[in-house]
Amino acid sequence: MQTYRLSLFVLIITVLTFSLDTNVYAQSSAKPFVIMIDPGHGGRDTGTPGTGRYKTTEKDIALDVALALGKVLQQKLANVKVVYTRNKDVFPTLNGRTTAANKKDVDLFISIHCNAQPGKNGTAYGSETYVLGTTKNKQNLEVAKRENSVIALEDNTEVYKDFNPNSTESVLGLMLAQEEYLDHSIKLARYIEDEFQVTAKRRSRGVKQNIFYVLAYTYMPSVLVELGFLTHKKEEDFLNSKRGKDLMTKSLFNAIEKYLKYLNFNTESDVLVEATQVEQPSNDIEFKIQIAASSKALETEPYNFKGLNKITRVKDGSLYKYYYGSTTNYEATKQLEEDARSKGYSSSFVVAFKNGKKIPLAEALKTIAN
Ligand SMILES: [Zn+2]
Structure with missing residues (x-):
């Protein structure tokens, strides 16, 4: 009994000492690198229907690639935690997506979409990765207009009253809030577009800048990926195929892995x-x-x-x-x-x-x- 009491006493002291230490230095515990994957659109917002030859639309392809990417990130990289804005066919508001990212202490936000050219059959094809910025390029403006236009489908548009991509003053404010993350966003965007070219052998239309709501209101490095054009028959076929989705997923994974290396983030599980x-x-x-x-x-x-x-x-x-x-x-x-x-x-x-x-x-x- 005496021995039991003694060991209980020692145990309590040990626990107390330990918890005291960990409380005082709570900020030091290894925080995982949190990646939020945002499959564009969802639910009643289908995104672009593409050529109309498939039942699937932008929201389905974005979700498939997002889930596959999250799975492989979680499997292959230690110390990485994946969260989603949606993991099924539902319709989170744009504001809901950015609020979730900011609340969950996310380290990287990646929004996945498919592109469209006005009309059903287009000649434009290739991938684009966007970071926040201004542009005068008409095509880039169209892309942002289309992706931001989701707002009109939402019930409560009041939260967007300060979001005005056409006002220089509003845009400058948005840019300032994002300034410290922009270098990192651009770095990842470049890795992604490189990977699409090298690993997936796709045509890259490059890293671009524009005012997307989800990029403007996430307070962390963030990119918006347009995997390709669903209004382009061949590209639509590719993005609907398993091989196509696999290649795009692998490219995104490689790019994120490179980005983590660039940050010196340890993704090995067997630490010396x-x-x-x-x-x-x-x-x-x-x-x-x-x-x-x-x-x-x-x-x-x-x-x-x-x-x-x-x-x-x-x-x-x-x-x-x-x-x-x-x-x-x-x-x-x-x-x-x-x-x-x-x-x-x-x-x-x-x-x-x-x-x-x-x-x-x-x-x-x-x-x-x-
Ligand atoms: Zn989209």
């Missing part, structure tokens, strides 16, 4: 635990800023630490401690601590090491003073 965190043996006192602790071993890439580099990871009991910077000069820790706090690590603090071993800060300061 101990190999990378050898402390430099040193006789000097060394100071570092502890920014986080987690039960998960994160790669010490800037991407995982809000852009901070020079991160070291040390296993300490059941937790991994993450430290930012390294200096022998205690005065310099102030700047390091400030850097870490400005990135959002508000509870970071200075830790001292002697010969690579953690020692109490007071002891370190005493040693320096002597």
Whole structure:
């Protein structure tokens, strides 16, 4: 009984210590990279019917490719979480889609559509990937007009009263809100169009810019993909075929994988635990800023630490401690601590090491003073 009580006591203490640690540094736990896939249209909004030779319309092809893409992303990439704006034949409003993306802390938003040329049979074919921006190109304007026109089918159009793609002032405001994400959006859009050409052997009409509602109101990197023209017979056949959908899905997957690599995001499941965190043996006192602790071993890439580099990871009991910077000069820790706090690590603090071993800060300061 005594032993039982003792082990219960130890267990409680362990749990308390652990939860205290994880609470204080909750922000450090490995957040998955969240990708929201948005199959265009749905329900009573069919999207373009294409040539009319198929029962399927834009909404069906967009959904098929979206679901296949989500599945392969989830299967092949660790640390990636896929969410959808719709995963069946329903009609989410444009505002509903962007609100969901912003609420769910999404890291990347990808909207999937098929293109159309006015009239039933067109000569235009090929893929296009859009990022937010302005254009004077008539064809690009038509595409945005068609995709945004869904708004007219919605019951509550009140939420769109400030969305006016024809007003320079309104557009400038939208562009400003998106500015910090635009580089990343363009990067992914280029990867996608490259992949369509190389992997799917399609004609790429390039990366384009225009004012799409779903791009303007998602506060993260976002792209809108037009897989191809359903008003072009051959392309419509291709996009309705299993082979066509598979190739477009594979291209999108490859592009997203490249994009994650570009971000230094770790998509491997077998992370090396101990190999990378050898402390430099040193006789000097060394100071570092502890920014986080987690039960998960994160790669010490800037991407995982809000852009901070020079991160070291040390296993300490059941937790991994993450430290930012390294200096022998205690005065310099102030700047390091400030850097870490400005990135959002508000509870970071200075830790001292002697010969690579953690020692109490007071002891370190005493040693320096002597
Ligand atoms: Zn569409």
